[in-house]
Amino acid sequence: MAVRQRAVAALPTLLRALRKEGISKQNQPLPSLRRAFSLYDQINLIDNVPEDQLRFQEFDDTGFKVNGVRYEGSLLCVGNLLMSWTPKKFSEITTESLSIFQTVRPIPEILILGCGRNIQPIDPQLRSFIRSTGMKLEAVDSRNAASTYNVLNEEGRIVAAALLPYGVTS
Known part of the structure; x- marks a missing residue:
């Protein structure tokens, strides 16, 4: 019972912390996709076939x-x-x-x-x-x-x- 009371008491503090984190994240710019596209472009799935597999x-x-x-x-x-x-x-x-x-x-x-x-x-x-x-x-x-x-x-x-x-x- 005491554990539950402590958890309920900590809930408002946890919610405030999550709200603060959410507000700060909203103001951050989106991550750049340039790196994702450059990594993707380096992958050639057609030629990337195991040597023992017929193609x-x-x-x-x-x-x-x-x-x-x-x-x-x-x-x-x-x-x-x-x-x-x-x-x-x-x-x-x-x-x-x-x-x-x-x-x-x-x-x-x-x-x-x-x-x-x-x-x-x-x-x-x-x-x-x-x-x-x-x-x-x-x-x-x-x-x-x-x-x-x-x-x-x-x-x-x-x-x-x-x-x-x-x-x-x-």
Whole structure:
């Protein structure tokens, strides 16, 4: 009880001190944002990627640039593993060309299929095969597939990409 009485007695003194502090702070100028912007400008999140993490940096009609290295032709990425991939056109993408996903562990959450320049309809048998592995399928053009892979991989998600060069049209 005595503790409570002392706390109640000290309350007016505490309120006066807080009011004084509040009045003095109102007259102070706002802090400069110049320092915040200069520090922010020095941070480049796009190039600040761990060395062991794959990052698509460029693409063209015949291949991709990944982590500073130029690759010709189709690529298959699982997590941070990069492989050359045999299909040269969309019609060559089969369950056999994606059979690696029957053995890869852990199973990626999603397979991003880069169809080349244009999005193509996915064969129902291929779609069924991908679902049977436990993955979801996202079929987009190769430019967006590479970008989506970068974002999901940077988030630390287990993701796979099967990419045809952007120049492939069918």
